[in-house]
Each structure stands twice: as C-alpha cells, then as structure tokens.
Amino acid sequence: MATxxxxxxxxxxxxxxxxxVLMLALGEEHAARLFGFMDDEEIKELSQTMANLxxxxxxxVERLCVEFAEQISSTGSLVGTYESTERLLMKVLDRDRVDxxxxxxxxxxxxxxxxxxxNVNELVLANYLKNEYPQTVAVVLSKIKSDHAARVxxxxxxxxxxEVVMRMLRMESVQHFxxxxxxxxxxxxxxxx
Numbered sequence: 001m002a003t004x005x006x007x008x009x010x011x012x013x014x015x016x017x018x019x020x021v022l023m024l025a026l027g028e029e030h031a032a033r034l035f036g037f038m039d040d041e042e043i044k045e046l047s048q049t050m051a052n053l054x055x056x057x058x059x060x061v062e063r064l065c066v067e068f069a070e071q072i073s074s075t076g077s078l079v080g081t082y083e084s085t086e087r088l089l090m091k092v093l094d095r096d097r098v099d100x101x102x103x104x105x106x107x108x109x110x111x112x113x114x115x116x117x118x119n120v121n122e123l124v125l126a127n128y129l130k131n132e133y134p135q136t137v138a139v140v141l142s143k144i145k146s147d148h149a150a151r152v153x154x155x156x157x158x159x160x161x162x163e164v165v166m167r168m169l170r171m172e173s174v175q176h177f178x179x180x181x182x183x184x185x186x187x188x189x190x191x192x193x
Contacts, residue, residue, distance in 0.1 A: 008059060134160065
C-alpha cells in the first residue's frame with residue numbers, strides 16, 4: 001500500500017502554490033467569490049496548481065496564513081480614496097460599470113461636507129482625526145450621525161476619545177464661518193466667510 005506524502009516544507013512553496021493553499025483554506029464559498037474576480041487564464045493556472053498540491057500539513061497551512069496576515073499588517077494603515085478605488089475597479093471591470101459605480105459613490109454634487117463625512121469609513125475617519133486637536137474632533141463628531149460618531153470614537157485611543165467626549169459635552173454652538181475652515185478632500189474651506 002502506498003503512503004501519502006504530506007508536504008511540510010514551507011520554504012519549498014512557490015508563489016502560485018502559496019496562493020493555491022490559501023484558496024483551498026478559504027473554503028468553497030469564499031474561493032468561488034475570489035475566482036469571480038479572475039480571468040480564465042488566472043483561474044486555469046491557479047486550478048492547475050491546486051490540483052497538483054497533494055496533501056498539505058495543517059502546520060504548513062497555519063504558517064502560510066500567519067505569513068499572509070503579517071504581510072497584510074506590515075503595510076501599515078490603509079486609506080481608501082476615491083481615486084484608488086477607481087483604479088482597482090478598472091483592473092477588473094469595464095469603464096461603463098466603473099463609471100456607474102463611482103458616480104453612485106460620489107453621489108449628488110450638492111451634498112454637504114457633513115453628509116460626505118458620514119459616508120467615510122470609520123477606520124479611515126478615526127485614523128485621520130486621531131492627529132487633530134480634541135476640540136476639532138469633537139466638532140466633527142457632533143455634526144455626523146451619532147451611531148457613526150460612536151463607531152469612530154471606539155477606534156480612537158481611549159484617553160484621546162475620553163477628551164473628545166468631554167469636549168463634546170461642554171461644547172457650545174460653533175459659528176458657521178469656523179466650520180467652513182475644516183478641510184475637505186485635503187483643501188481648506190473658505191476663510192473669508
């Protein structure tokens with residue numbers, strides 16, 4: 001009777017083999033969704049590699065998942081922008097579909113800054129606001145929906161978040177001309193108003 005050889009040599013895996021192991025580890029449902037983003041040639045190449053993997057030890061799978069997580073986390077903070085999202089979509093979709101999706105994301109041009117901030121991912125907004133003065137953060141969070149503001153507060157460093165909450169509790173009405181000075185899309189508002 002032939003014995004089944006189990007692959008345990010982590011250093012012996014090449015890039016396509018690592019991708020194949022990760023696809024198999026994800027399970028059918030998640031792997032199927034990823035295959036949906038690939039072209040036929042990519043699917044064929046990855047499928048061929050998957051079919052030839054043989055038995056992979058649980059230790060090797062775990063080590064590969066840890067390496068993947070470490071590489072993802074070593075990229076530092078990620079900031080999604082309109083432009084980076086559009087570039088990514090252009091790699092997998094045709095121009096018309098990308099234009100329709102991005103137009104829907106952009107929304108009506110007449111939206112206020114506060115409405116735009118309400119659609120910013122909590123992590124992105126928290127990463128941006130953590131470098132601002134607590135009073136500035138208090139003003140911003142008081143102007144967006146409370147559930148969104150609460151999620152942003154939960155992502156801020158605890159002592160900083162407490163200072164922001166204290167300032168929100170003591171805050172008085174902010175003059176409109178001051179709100180116009182808050183930067184949107186990296187540009188300051190109208191200073192003279």
